[in-house]
Amino acid sequence: MSIRTAYFIVAVAIFVLALIVIVFYYYRLSQKSSQKNWERLLKRLTAVDRSSIAEVALDIIDESGQQRKDEASAVLEPSEIWKLVGGLKGLEALEANCAVLVDLAFYVQQWYPEALAVAEQLRLSAREIEWHVGRLRSAQQTGKLESAFQMYAQPAVATYYLMTRRVLALYEDGNLAMLADLRNAL
């Protein structure tokens, strides 16, 4: 057997093994997602300071979600935003909640195909916030966190604020029993 053939056999073995491990890992994850119910999902939500979130969000949008154009808008300094959202840790809590909202959207898409459009919008919003927080993490690693914070953090918080309001509205309309728990968590 030539050296090249030996390399080929080892590489194929590693390749197939890696695929099998990935398949098992993600299959188990998907099974867990399918078996989740509302109560379990809600338990995963991390409590956040809603008044701080609202303050950061309402600095750039109004209650209806319109972008503010008055002189008193967008006045928060990066340091204030940093403090209000609890720094990177606070944003990571939002990111964690977004992961739960993605699961909520998954649940709705799986069981209520009629609600597909709303669920997809929620999922996309959550993924957008995850993207913002990911950029902040990169900025932290390159030492540019301060300048990047306002650029990514405030839109992320505003998106989170609007999205959670939509989620609450969705369940209020559905008269679902877990609304009180959801309101506390979000």
Next chain:
Amino acid sequence: MQLTGLDLLFWAAGLGAHLILLSVLLIRRRFKVFPIFTAFIIANVGRTVALYFVRLLGTRAGYFYTFWSLGILDTVLQLAVVYEMYSLTFRPLGVWARDLRGTFIWLVTVSIAVAAGLTWLAAPHARLWMQVVIIKGSFFSSACMSELFVGMMVLAVKAGLPWKTHVARISQGLGVYSIIDVLIEAGHSYLGLERDSPAYTALSHFRMTAYLLCVAFWIVMLWRNAPDSRRLPENMRGQLTQLQNMVNSDLEKIRARQK
């Protein structure tokens, strides 16, 4: 060319299994949701019949060219089935999910690069250059296919997009078969394509067994109905359309604020 009893058995089983699967797709009306997958199964029925007659009545060279020509068609159709499964999973609202568009390009690029790297490493035992091309081409396509199915599973879980029941079953079947096929093609590369050798025959029978199990899995799973969806309360339904418009509008504003 003579066929052994086992060869005939595999051929008959393959044809029978594909015909049963085709009947399931037609009777259960799955062909409407999976037109490309249905075309793939029809092509497989045609391929099995054509190869049987060419092997029985034709020359060795005729069989060789028919086998590999139809093999290329089979690979193209498998890629089309991958597209169909991706489309049914990642276009929940009729357009490709915008958070995944970049990831698709990354996934396809990495899949091709990894498959090309492995293919480059392969040093097939073959006498003719055409055999080398066939072995390498088959290995490349099976490696790519397995990566695309595994990638699809990873993306769906990470992005939080549920696999519809039958999409999941078709993908799981083809995905597992593709991974097994990588091993078989690696075996062909190591052992060569000498058609009368015991190793080649054993690998061919192993491939046919794996594929027959895959088709049997599809028959059972596609016959079964997906779990029933739950109905939304009427008041919730009315609000959903309104909510969708509001969220759309909100996000546009947030994005505009970023620019």
